[in-house]
Amino acid sequence: MNLNKVFILGNLTRDPEMRQTPSGQTVANFGVATNRMWTDPTGNKQSQAEFHNVVIWGRRAEVAKQYLSKGSLVLVEGRLTTRSWQDQSGQKRNRTEIVAENMQLGPRFTNAFSQNRDNYNQEKTSAPSLPEIQLDELETPVNPPTTAAGKAPLEAGAGGLEEEIRVEDIPF
Secondary structure, eight states: OOOEEEEEEEEEESEEEEETTSSSEEEEEEEEEEEEEETTTTSSSEEEEEEEEEEEHHHHHHHHHHOTTTEEEEEEEEEEEEEEEEOTSSSEEEEEEEEEOOOOEEOOOOHHHHHHHHHHHHHHHHHOOOOOOOOGGGOOSSSOOOOOOOOOOEETTTEEEOOOOOOGGOOO
């Protein structure tokens, strides 16, 4: 059995470009940058960026065009494929791409998001609050229940309160 599966989580390097094939299928292309960070043997932090080309088809392409833009965080699940063609000068060209099968959008931090968050916080603060209950207002039983041995079930032990469990109280 063989497996060709890719998961990348990164930021878009350019806005998605959407088009339709002659048969009417929608397709979008965009780039994603991923970063790898590590500490070298001398203790210095290092980082390396990788750039990936992503192709996405159908309704997912429309969603990508509508909701993604340069800098957006996206999780892409798909498979690797390599295309070959000859350019105008006759040279053979290759391009490895991720054909996206699933896509998950990252959080959106826009002005609309900030306004909605502020409206939500205002609604929360203007909503009626529940009354506070003081612990000394709670009713305490005058005669605490006792066990068959005549002891109260709650006794202060060395580590705090301990509760005696009776077999009759177990529901199963």
